[in-house]
Amino acid sequence: MVTMGKKVDQEQSYYSDWAHIDHGVDADGRATELRPLALSRPHTQAFHLAWLSLFACFFAAFAAPPILPALRPALVLAPADASAAAVGSLSAALVGRLAMGPACDLLGPRRASGVASLVCALALALAAVYASSPAGFVALRFCAGLSLSNFVANQHWMSRIFAPSGVGLANAVAAGWANVGSAAAQVVMPLAYDLIVLRLGVPITVAWRVAYLIPCAMLITTGLAVLAFPYDLPSGCAYAGGAKRAKGEGFWNVVRGGVSDYRAWVLALTYGYCYGVELIMENVAADFFRRRFRLPMEAAGAAAACFGVMNTVARPAGGVASDEVGRRFGMRGRLWALWAVQSTGAVLCVLVGRMGATEAPSLAATMAVMVACGAFVQAASGLTFGIVPFVSKRSMGVVSGMTASGGAVGAIVTNRLFFSSSRYTVEEAISFTGLTSLLCTLPVALIYFPRLGGMLCGPSESATVDHDGHDDDDDVNKDDDYMLLK
Secondary structure: OHHHHHHHHHHHHHHHOHHHHOOOEOOOOOEOOOOOOOOOOHHHHHHHHHHHHHHHHHHHHOOOHHHHHHHHHHHOOOHHHHHHHHHHHHHHHHHHHHHHHHHHHHHOHHHHHHHHHHHHHHHHHHHHHHOOOHHHHHHHHHHHHHHHHHHHHHHHHHHHHEOOOOHHHHHHHHHHHHHHHHHHHHHHHHHHHHHHHHHOOOOHHHHHHHHOHHHHHHHHHHHHHHHHOOOOOOOOOOOOOOOOOOOOOOHHHHHHHHHOOHHHHHHHHHHHOOHHHHHHHHHHHHHHHHHHHOOOHHHHHHHHHHHHHHHHOHHHHHHHHHHHHHHHHHHHHHHHHHHHHHHHHHHHHHHHHHHHOOOOOOHHHHHHHHHHHHHHHHHHHHHHOOOHHHOOOOOHHHHHHHHHHHHHHHHHHHHHHHHOOOOOOHHHHHHHHHHHHHHHOHHHHHOEEOOOEEOOOOOOOOOOOOOOOOOOOOOOOHHHHHHHHO
């Protein structure tokens, strides 16, 4: 215990020492701005480890859809099996993210992230080796979907090592760059499969299993790298295993601090229909382009990748916008920006479905509208996680987990309502998804922070304690309010 206590002191000192030599670090050792090229800073090192680890998770989670034409004969898949497997993947993401929130609060995001990557790599490898039926395919996608729990650890880590003035951008860039892993899978997996079959002569029933060595190797490499990183968080943010937690700050108190906050539930709902829309599109886009425009597997994967690759700039842009309107207009600006951007993305989603339903749709025009839809949907995700860190300081991991899980729930519900039924064509299902997103964005108007305000009214002058009665413990503290508003 003494040894662990010394390690915590070293971690705190490692971050806080930068406050004396780096003007971009506050007194608590948190970075006030994102500097991706300043590789000597511990904050930048943690940032790159976090997004690369999550990149591998997204690659693994979406490795199957682009090679579905090869998987169908190998595993004797019926048309309904692909939808069932997608639900299995999303259900795994939901379960994993709900569990990851408390794990981050109690153990720390670095340890939780690294262990999750290694466990998912092992499970995915076993599923790829033994899958031989539709049930095996569902198991394969379930194991891959579990890796998406790392999204919570990613956002939690960034929210702790970046100050409020830069947390929106840091969260958005880390998640945005990581989300490109889904686009990379759309391009890399078909090419790898063809290389294994055509160049190496591997039988088709074995080739897809060999291709799955790529996501497994990525998960193992990034998981070990995260665990090898010696420092977790800035001073004042130490974790269990040597750190002294506040009295009564046990598991259930941490969980209760998140689930009892209505704002976390509203953010989970709205995130369900920005990131949830993204999950749906990444699952159906390749098949949509193959069927509607008769594209070969590689071309359809490349077309579908255009949606996901927008994460490179769109989600970071949402984070930048959140921080900028926060500085100018406070929390009211952040909330209005989220509502406006997500509503625009929802309208574009409706338009994608309507264009695809025309008698002779234009591939170029459909792709252009889909890319624009992706840009607004992903920017809305960045704007959402520009608000999440202000909900609860003590239960940040739980709130992050609830919000992130909302994305999986939204995708699961939408899949079951519109995409798993023969009542609707894919084009009609996409349009209904957009309409649902438009409706589920309206509750953003209900979010209110006593010291920060909401969409429709300003802060309360009488607010002197946090929303749950804890002085500067669960809501952002007064210095954070000042940094947000100035």
